Amino acid sequence: MRKQHAIPPMILILMISFAAILVYSLLAPVLFPVDLGETDIMNRLKPPAFAEGGDEEYLLGTDSLGRDFFIRLVYGTRNSLVISLSAMAIAVVIGTLLGVLSGLYEGWVDYLISFVVDARLSIPFLILAIVLASVFGSDKLTMVMIMGFTGWATFARLIRGQIMQLKKQDFIESSRSLGASSVRILFEHVLRNISSILIVEATLRLSSFILLESSLSFLGLGIQPPDTSLGVLVSAGRDYMLTNWWLAIVPSLVIVVIVLDISLVGDWLRDKLDPKLQANR
Amino acid sequence: MLKYLVKRLLKAAVTIFFILTLVFFFTRLSGDPTDWILPDDATEEQRIEMRHSLGLDKPLIEQYGDVLLSLFTGDAGRSYNYLRPVSELYAERMGATVRLGLISFALAAAVGVTLGTVAAVKRNSFFDRFTIMLSVAGSTLPNFVLGILLVFLFCFVLRLLPSGGEDGALSYIMPVIAMAVAPMANIARLTRTSLLDVLRQDYLDSARAKGVPEHTVLIKHALRNALIPVITVIGLQLGTLVGGSVVVETVFSWPGIGSLLINGAKMRDYPIVIYGVMLISVAVTVMNTIVDLSYSLLDPRIRDNA
Numbered sequence: 001m002r003k004q005h006a007i008p009p010m011i012l013i014l015m016i017s018f019a020a021i022l023v024y025s026l027l028a029p030v031l032f033p034v035d036l037g038e039t040d041i042m043n044r045l046k047p048p049a050f051a052e053g054g055d056e057e058y059l060l061g062t063d064s065l066g067r068d069f070f071i072r073l074v075y076g077t078r079n080s081l082v083i084s085l086s087a088m089a090i091a092v093v094i095g096t097l098l099g100v101l102s103g104l105y106e107g108w109v110d111y112l113i114s115f116v117v118d119a120r121l122s123i124p125f126l127i128l129a130i131v132l133a134s135v136f137g138s139d140k141l142t143m144v145m146i147m148g149f150t151g152w153a154t155f156a157r158l159i160r161g162q163i164m165q166l167k168k169q170d171f172i173e174s175s176r177s178l179g180a181s182s183v184r185i186l187f188e189h190v191l192r193n194i195s196s197i198l199i200v201e202a203t204l205r206l207s208s209f210i211l212l213e214s215s216l217s218f219l220g221l222g223i224q225p226p227d228t229s230l231g232v233l234v235s236a237g238r239d240y241m242l243t244n245w246w247l248a249i250v251p252s253l254v255i256v257v258i259v260l261d262i263s264l265v266g267d268w269l270r271d272k273l274d275p276k277l278q279a280n281r
Numbered sequence: 282m283l284k285y286l287v288k289r290l291l292k293a294a295v296t297i298f299f300i301l302t303l304v305f306f307f308t309r310l311s312g313d314p315t316d317w318i319l320p321d322d323a324t325e326e327q328r329i330e331m332r333h334s335l336g337l338d339k340p341l342i343e344q345y346g347d348v349l350l351s352l353f354t355g356d357a358g359r360s361y362n363y364l365r366p367v368s369e370l371y372a373e374r375m376g377a378t379v380r381l382g383l384i385s386f387a388l389a390a391a392v393g394v395t396l397g398t399v400a401a402v403k404r405n406s407f408f409d410r411f412t413i414m415l416s417v418a419g420s421t422l423p424n425f426v427l428g429i430l431l432v433f434l435f436c437f438v439l440r441l442l443p444s445g446g447e448d449g450a451l452s453y454i455m456p457v458i459a460m461a462v463a464p465m466a467n468i469a470r471l472t473r474t475s476l477l478d479v480l481r482q483d484y485l486d487s488a489r490a491k492g493v494p495e496h497t498v499l500i501k502h503a504l505r506n507a508l509i510p511v512i513t514v515i516g517l518q519l520g521t522l523v524g525g526s527v528v529v530e531t532v533f534s535w536p537g538i539g540s541l542l543i544n545g546a547k548m549r550d551y552p553i554v555i556y557g558v559m560l561i562s563v564a565v566t567v568m569n570t571i572v573d574l575s576y577s578l579l580d581p582r583i584r585d586n587a
Contacts, residue, residue, distance in 0.1 A: 119296045122566045123558065124524030127542075131304055131554055134546035135311045211423045215528050218425050219543050234429055241437055249433055252426045263421040 011268050018261040021254075025078035032071045037226035040066035048246065063247060064240060072228050077254060079229040080217075083144055084209040090148025091209075092202055095155025100190070102156065103163025113156065120153040125208070126215055133221040143222055147212055151205070158201055162194045200273055203266035207259045214255055230255050286574065293570045298349070300562045301555070305348050308551040309341065317549060318361050335359060335552075348555060352563070357556045362548055367556045371538055377447050378530070378537030382522055384453060385460035389522075390515050393465040397472025397511075398504060401480065412469060419466025424525045428459040428532035445534035456533045460525050464518035471514050476507040509576075516572035520565045 007015075024031075043066040046058055060070040102113040120128070132146045166172060166189070175185055216222035217231030225232060230251045237248030314337065315328045323331075332338045336347070336358055351357035357367045400412035435455060436444040443452050479485075480503055488498050530539035538557060545553030 115295075115299075118292075119299045122296055122520070122569060123300060123562050124520045124565070126524040126527060127558060127561055130527070130543065130546045131307065131558060134549055134554060135307050207421045211421070214423055215425060219528065219531055220547055221543075231425075234425065238429065241433060245433055245437065248429055252429050255423060255426050259421045259423070260418060263417055267417060 008268070011265060014261045014265050018258065018265070021077065021258060021261075022081055025074050025081060028071075028074045028078045032068075032074065034068070034071060036067070036072070036075060036228060038067070042066065047244070060246065060250065061244070063236065069247065069250075072233060073251060073254065076228040076230045076233045076251060077258075079140070079223055079227065080210060080213050080231070080255075081258070083140060083147070083223075083229070084206065084213050086144045087147030087151060087213070088202060088206055088209045090144065091151035091205075092155055092198065094148065095152035096159050096194075096198065098152070099156040099159025100163055100186070103160040103167070104186075110160075114160070117153045117156050120150070121157075125150055125212060129212060129216055130219070130221055133216055138216070138222050138224060140223070140227075143213070143216070147209060151209060151212070154205065155198070155201065158197065159194060162197060163190060166190055166193055196273055200266065200269045203262060203269055206266070207262045210255070210259055210262070289570055289573055293566045296566055297352075297559075297562055301349060301352075301559055302345075304555055304558050305345055308555060311549065313337075314361055314549065314551065335361065351556070352559060357559075358552045360545070360553050361550045362545075363550075367552045370541060370553065371556060371560065374536055374538045374541050377535060378526055378539060381447075381453065381456055381460065381530075381535060381537060382526060385457045386464070386519070386522060388457060389461040389465040389468060389518065392461070393468025393515075394472050394508070394511065396465075396469040398476060398499075400469070401473045401476035402499065404477065409473075412473065416466040416470040419462045420470070422462070423528075424459045424463060425528045425532050427462060428455065428529055431455045431458060432532070445532075447536055452533075456529050456535055459529045459532065460522060463525060464515075464521055467518060467521075468511060468515055472507065472511050475510050476503060479503045479507040513572050513576055516568055516575075519568045523561050523565060 040062070043058075043062050044064055046062040046066075048059065048061045058068050058070065060068075060073065063069050063072060098113050098117075102110045102117075128150045129146055132150070133143070136142050136146065138146075172185060172189055175189060180188070213222060213229065214231035214234070217229045218235045219231075220235065223229040223232050225236070233251035234248050234255075237244070237246075237251065240247050313328075313332075314335070315323070315331045319327060319331060329338070336344065339347075347356075347358065351368075355368045359365060360367050360370060363370060396412050396415070400409040403409055432444050432455065435442040442454055446452060485498055485502055488502050489495070493502070526537065527539035527543055529535065530537045531543055534540070538560070541553060542557035544550070545557065
């Protein structure tokens, strides 16, 4: 039977909308070259352009310090996405490296790495990040590092399991008996075989990195004003919920859209990769 | 079995020790706390006095020993900001967190298992698809976003519920929903998958052939087996719940340990941070160990492999 490669239209829409959000927010400094710290107290808390009393100039109105809310929203989305994606890249690299080491060398290396993975997983992701943020502060680079160093453990565990399974397979043995070096086996067979699982896991986990970034910023331990992120915007908007509800609700909905986008695509990828799961659908 | 038990408990103890050590030395990396507790123009004498009263003038190794022992003595030093024993501060606020956590936990388990079961039995129905969507959404939505949306709807638009604080039964509704949705979604998804696996088995048909009524087949024969892996996941949701409580308590100004920990972290009040992390990691590790042990009781193969 011919393999189906068609992408369902629903998934295609989700992928395109995520790509659009990503590209648009990445272009923020080009589209809106403004200073995020610049305030305009005379124009504070203006309603959106399409609402009563709105000003054409401000599409989504202004925040409590008179800054254009739409521009802040785009910059906030940009920060949240860039930080989460970079943190995830770090987590994937560390996790894969330790997972491969742990799976290839049994004995004390495996024991040590598995112990650290277990210990790391016995404190909730967010709690550890909170502790680290309180010690090391929270400029963007530090945040990326903190999130990367808290998020690698699940990747390590997954890769270790995969490597352990692969090691038992015949084709690795055949390759070795044909004289392939360990490095060649690692890159040609092992990494190629785990890459699709890694991509699925990374997609599924990306939403938890976005969640972590926005939660930290929401709690005041992440991005600091005047710079902004989706969590910062929600947190700042909370105080004006009675009069200017969109200041908290719109960034909340942006988070909802991004996170749902990613996890639905991740779910679809996982089902596609694992036919056993599909049977349960 | 005894050997396995000892091994498992030893591992739990080493894990907690490792976490505490790490957190203790991390917090010491950020320098002298008197720099941010006292005003900039404080004299050197005031600093020395402050250090002495907080026990910061003791040798590092002695302070470290105190922290480890505080697990048993409960004496974890005084908070930098409140200048009161940390254990007391946590004891005062523990009740609110435990109440909120237990209610959310019970709700998540009950609703999750029910949704998962109905979805599996009515596979591919509208209800099934709805549950799948709900569980994807529920397990990925940040709980503070959910909390904010709830506050907006029930507090500002409908004006039905109080926006925060612990004050009577009504004040529990929104925090409980915000906390319960993520674990509930995970439990529903797993119950459904696990039950679908069991529903395919032949022994159910043989039960039906003997004339056992359908609902008895479902509940006594199928669900009982399907729930074994679900119980594990229910246990493991505790970590998610604890992490979530920190955020939810902040959203709803809940007077629990989560908001204490956050304020401690913001003000770099390290005795509060260390004690909070200790409580949380002990709770989660104990729960994980119980889950492991109960699982090995249910399935001897796990015990033999360990």
